[in-house]
Amino acid sequence: MDAFFASVEQLDNPELRGKPVAVGGTSDRSVVSAASYEVRKFGVRSAMSVVKARQLCPDIILVPGRMKRYKEISRMAMGVLAEFSPTIEQASVDEAYLDGTGLERLFGPIDAVCHRIKTRMEEVTGLTCSVGAAPVRFLAKIASDMDKPNGVYIIRHEQIHDFLQALPVKKIPGVGKKLLEILHRLGVQTCGDILQRDREYWQERLGKYGGALHDRARGIDPNLVTPSEQAKSCSAENTFHEDTTDRVVLKKWLLAQSERVGEDLRRHGYKGRTVTLKVKYADFKQITRSRSLDGRTDNTTRIFETACDLLQKLELRRAVRLIGVGVSNFTARTRQVNLFEEEPHAVEATSELDKAVDAVRQKFGGKAVARAELIEFKKSPNNSDK
Structure with missing residues (x-):
C-alpha cells in the first residue's frame, strides 16, 4: 500500500488530501510513523x-x-488479494506476498493481473497500491518499490541478469547497515560486483550469509510464499x-x-515462553533483557512480574526515555499435542x-474496568504510545 497510514488519514479526512501529512506524535520527543508523498518531497521520512x-x-x-x-483497512486489502490467489503471506500491516502461479489462465497476462489487483484494491479500500512481480520472492519485493506510488513494475525471467548487474546491493532485502559497510570496504556497490568473486569467497568472509548473498546476486531465492505465518512476538x-x-x-x-500484551495474546489465542524487557536511555542507547519461563503463558501478572524482575537487575545509571x-x-492455544512428541515446557x-477482565472489557469497552494502581496513572498526559 502507498504511504499507508498517512493515506488512510487522507482518505478519512478529505481536508488533508494533497497536503503534507505525517502520522506521529506532536511533542518534540515524538517520531514520524508514516509520511505522505506530499511531505516526503521535503525529505521527511518515517522514524x-x-x-x-x-x-x-x-x-x-x-x-x-x-x-x-489501519488494521481494518489492512484486512480489506488482504481480502482483495484473496480474490486472486489462495496463497498469500502477509508481511506487515500494509504489505503481502502473493503466489501468482497459474493466474494467467484466469486473469490473462501478468501485466493484466497486476493492473486488475490495483483496480480492485482501489475499489474496495479507496487507496492505491504498488505492485511488483518477478519469478522469485525477493525480486518481487524490490520490484514493488521501483514504481511508487500507484505503479507496476515487472521483472521477467530474461531480465533478471541485467536488472541485478546494476542493482545497488543495499536494495537486497536483509542487507543492513553493518553488512553494507563490510561490502563497501570490499569494493562492492552493486550485485554485479558480488559476482566478480565466486560463492566460496563470500562464504569464507561472511559464512552462511555470504552464500545467500551470492545467490541473491544471481537471482536465486529458495523462499516460497508461506500463507498464514504465525506471529512471532507481541509487545508494547x-x-x-x-x-x-x-x-x-x-x-x-x-x-x-x-x-x-496479555490481552492481545489471549485475544489471538497465543501463549509465550519468553518475556523481554526493552529500555532506551536518554542518549538513545538501547538494551534488551530476556527470560525464558518454565511454561508458556498469557498471564498479565506473570508477564509483569518477570519484566519487573528484569528491570530490578538493571542499574539505571542514566535516565530512561522509553520502556517496553x-x-x-x-504456541497457539489450539495446538494439538502429539502424545509421542516430547513436550519439555508446560502451558x-x-x-x-x-x-473476567477480558469479558467485561469486551462487553462494556476497554475503560470499563482498570487496576487500582493505574487509575490515576493512566490519566496523566505524560506519555507517548507506540
Missing part, C-alpha cells in the same frame, strides 16, 4: 524525529495514529515526554504494557481474573 520533520517542512500536518483503523512500549530514573513510574508503565515489554516463543492455564 525521523518530529523536530527535524518540522525543520524540513514547517507546514507539516501531524495527526495521531489510529492502529485499529512507550516513549516518555520527560526522561526518568523513577522505578515506581517505570513499573507502572510495565504494568500497563503487560495488560496490553514483549512476549515471544509462542499455563489462563488466569480466571484475566478471563
